[in-house]
Amino acid sequence: xxxxxxxxxxxxxxxxxxxxxxxxxxxxxxxxxxxxxxxxxxxxxxxxxxxxxxxxxxxxxxxxxxxxxxxxxxxxxxxxxxxxxxxx
Amino acid sequence: xxxxxxxxxxxxxxxxxxxxxxxxxxxxxxxxxxxxxxxxxxxxxxxxxxxxxxxxxxxxxxxxxxxxxxxxxxxxxxxxxxxxxxxxxxxxxxxxxxxxxxxxxxxxxxxxxxxxxxxxxxxxxxxxxxxxxxxxxxxxxxxxxxxxxxxxxxxxxxxxxxxxxxxxxxxxxxxxxxxxxxxxxxxxxxxxxxxxxxxxxxxxxxxxxxxxxxxxxxxxxxxxxxxxxxxxxxxxxxxxxxxxxxxxxxxxxxxxxxxxxxxxxxxxxxxxxxxxxxxxxxxxxxxxxxxxxxxxxxxxxxxxxxxxxxxxxxxxxxxxxxxxxxxxxxxxxxxxxxxxxxxxxxxxxxxxxxxxxxxxxxxxxxxxxxxxxxxxxxxxxxxxxxxxxxxxxxxxxxxxxxxxxxxxxxxxxxxxxxxxxxxxxxxxxxxxxxxxxxxxxxxxxxxxxxxxxxxxxxxxxxxxxxxxxxxxxxxxx
Ligand SMILES: Cc1ncc(COP(=O)(O)O)c(C=O)c1O
Numbered sequence: 001x002x003x004x005x006x007x008x009x010x011x012x013x014x015x016x017x018x019x020x021x022x023x024x025x026x027x028x029x030x031x032x033x034x035x036x037x038x039x040x041x042x043x044x045x046x047x048x049x050x051x052x053x054x055x056x057x058x059x060x061x062x063x064x065x066x067x068x069x070x071x072x073x074x075x076x077x078x079x080x081x082x083x084x085x086x087x088x
Numbered sequence: 089x090x091x092x093x094x095x096x097x098x099x100x101x102x103x104x105x106x107x108x109x110x111x112x113x114x115x116x117x118x119x120x121x122x123x124x125x126x127x128x129x130x131x132x133x134x135x136x137x138x139x140x141x142x143x144x145x146x147x148x149x150x151x152x153x154x155x156x157x158x159x160x161x162x163x164x165x166x167x168x169x170x171x172x173x174x175x176x177x178x179x180x181x182x183x184x185x186x187x188x189x190x191x192x193x194x195x196x197x198x199x200x201x202x203x204x205x206x207x208x209x210x211x212x213x214x215x216x217x218x219x220x221x222x223x224x225x226x227x228x229x230x231x232x233x234x235x236x237x238x239x240x241x242x243x244x245x246x247x248x249x250x251x252x253x254x255x256x257x258x259x260x261x262x263x264x265x266x267x268x269x270x271x272x273x274x275x276x277x278x279x280x281x282x283x284x285x286x287x288x289x290x291x292x293x294x295x296x297x298x299x300x301x302x303x304x305x306x307x308x309x310x311x312x313x314x315x316x317x318x319x320x321x322x323x324x325x326x327x328x329x330x331x332x333x334x335x336x337x338x339x340x341x342x343x344x345x346x347x348x349x350x351x352x353x354x355x356x357x358x359x360x361x362x363x364x365x366x367x368x369x370x371x372x373x374x375x376x377x378x379x380x381x382x383x384x385x386x387x388x389x390x391x392x393x394x395x396x397x398x399x400x401x402x403x404x405x406x407x408x409x410x411x412x413x414x415x416x417x418x419x420x421x422x423x424x425x426x427x428x429x430x431x432x433x434x435x436x437x438x439x440x441x442x443x444x445x446x447x448x449x450x451x452x453x454x455x456x457x458x459x460x461x462x463x464x465x466x467x468x469x470x471x472x473x474x475x476x477x478x479x480x481x482x483x484x485x486x487x488x489x490x491x492x493x494x495x496x497x498x499x500x501x502x503x504x505x506x507x508x509x510x511x512x513x514x515x516x517x518x519x520x521x522x523x524x525x526x527x528x529x530x531x532x533x534x535x536x537x538x539x540x541x542x543x544x545x546x547x548x549x550x551x552x553x554x555x556x557x558x559x560x561x562x563x564x565x
Contacts, residue, residue, distance in 0.1 A: 021178075024523075025167070025175065025521035025522070025523065026175075026178055026521065028521075028523045028525075029520060029521050030178075036424070063178075063179060063182045066182055066185075067178035067179075067181065067182055070178075070181070071178070076164060077162055077163050077164040078161070078162025078163070078164060079162045079164045079165070079166060079526075080161055080162055080163065080164065080165060080166060080480040080481075080529065081161070081162075081166060081523070081525050081526055081529050082161060082162045083160055083161060084159075084160055084161060084162060085160075
């Protein structure tokens with residue numbers, strides 16, 4: 001049984017990882033995707049569907065951990081739309 | 089008729105001070121828009137040289153945005169050229185990394201587990217790729233990209249049937265690799281019909297029916313045009329071809345995973361796919377080759393008989409797996425990506441078409457237009473010079489699709505556009521990684537710089553004075 005607390009923790013962890021992309025476009029995409037997919041699945045009530053959603057989120061978290069690390073190892077100049085001082 | 093060179097000079101505001109007795113606006117009137125070429129580019133004083141995209145020395149058009157402090161922002165251009173290629177999705181790279189680390193077996197090694205494990209992954213990728221177009225995985229042949237798939241189909245089918253048939257049909261607005269394959273066939277003695285398109289870029293089904301002969305063995309019509317984004321009526325073409333027992337090939341490099349394609353419902357017999365247009369790795373693609381009714385073709389690459397004997401050679405599992413993952417994501421997120429791209433596209437079009445004397449190239453019917461490709465003509469400006477003034481945005485003029493050619497686009501010509509219009513068009517490509525902030529930036533930058541370039545253009549000045557340009561006799565040079 002996946003609790004709503006677990007879901008909330010996962011959401012926060014995913015979003016935190018999304019912010020870690022050095023690449024602007026990947027970062028903005030990941031933020032948007034995490035938020036939108038949690039919003040779209042807000043109404044899930046079937047406990048099996050919730051567990052599946054949660055498990056997929058755990059896999060995504062692992063992927064984001066690896067890929068944000070890579071993004072931080074290979075960096076490029078900032079885009080013209082990116083303020084030079086990091087927000088946050 | 090005003091020569092093209094003069095037009096270009098006018099638009100660039102360079103040497104041609106006087107054209108047919110019309111004086112250019114003096115430079116002092118426009119200094120508020122322009123900054124000195126030497127100090128343009130970036131606030132960090134780092135000159136970014138991107139390919140040969142440097143504006144000519146002394147050119148006054150390398151202006152920067154006057155409305156903000158450049159030193160607070162980065163220097164890398166915004167990427168709006170997804171029709172040329174897309175960035176590799178991190179989810180795709182994540183899949184590929186396994187194959188550059190642990191999974192290095194040859195998928196054709198059948199005697200040990202290293203071979204088996206990669207083979208299993210290759211077949212998984214094949215089924216993801218087939219799923220997007222409702223095909224059977226056995227009908228997917230891996231190639232090096234859409235160029236190879238197009239060559240394989242367009243040369244392969246007619247060569248196989250050469251004893252009985254000698255005619256193929258294609259269109260005037262195909263990608264160069266299709267047109268060039270067709271030209272090679274002509275050299276070999278085949279006959280080729282190049283169908284014209286209407287001003288929206290669509291072929292006429294009547295033209296197609298009239299062009300079909302007893303000796304026709306293949307019709308090749310691209311799904312989504314790479315320059316203007318129009319979607320050809322695939323289902324109707326498929327129906328015509330099937331009823332006449334002619335094979336139907338479509339170049340879906342720009343369409344695969346972006347619009348709905350069902351090879352069975354649309355009676356498509358061969359279909360070309362490119363991985364690097366769907367956020368996958370470069371250097372791989374696929375050709376869908378129907379099994380029932382069977383499509384037979386003469387392979388271009390022969391050898392060990394891999395890929396049903398149609399394309400021999402050891403597969404590259406990292407690329408195959410990355411391509412497969414890219415296809416899986418395209419299908420999984422299709423609706424989500426489509427909605428997002430549509431929204432940004434509307435915003436971009438609204439912003440750019442609010443500039444006077446602009447024109448959208450392509451179809452106005454949303455059912456025949458892919459929103460991720462926006463091609464707009466800016467009258468009285470040359471596309472290439474606008475691109476020069478837009479070093480902070482990575483774009484392509486309709487013409488620069490193949491290489492660094494400055495020829496006006498043959499696709500826009502086929503729509504009936506004249507030289508000047510074909511020269512003044514720019515293609516904007518929107519993908520899943522484009523952001524709203526980027527679109528806002530692009531709209532503001534283009535509005536500002538079109539205005540600036542027009543202020544330098546004597547043509548624009550004359551148009552503003554109500555002079556009909558067609559009535560002027562231009563002195564030659
Ligand atoms: C319509 C179309 N066909 C074929 C190609 C070539 O694809 P590839 O780079 O995979 O060979 C492209 C890309 O430029 C294209 O846009």
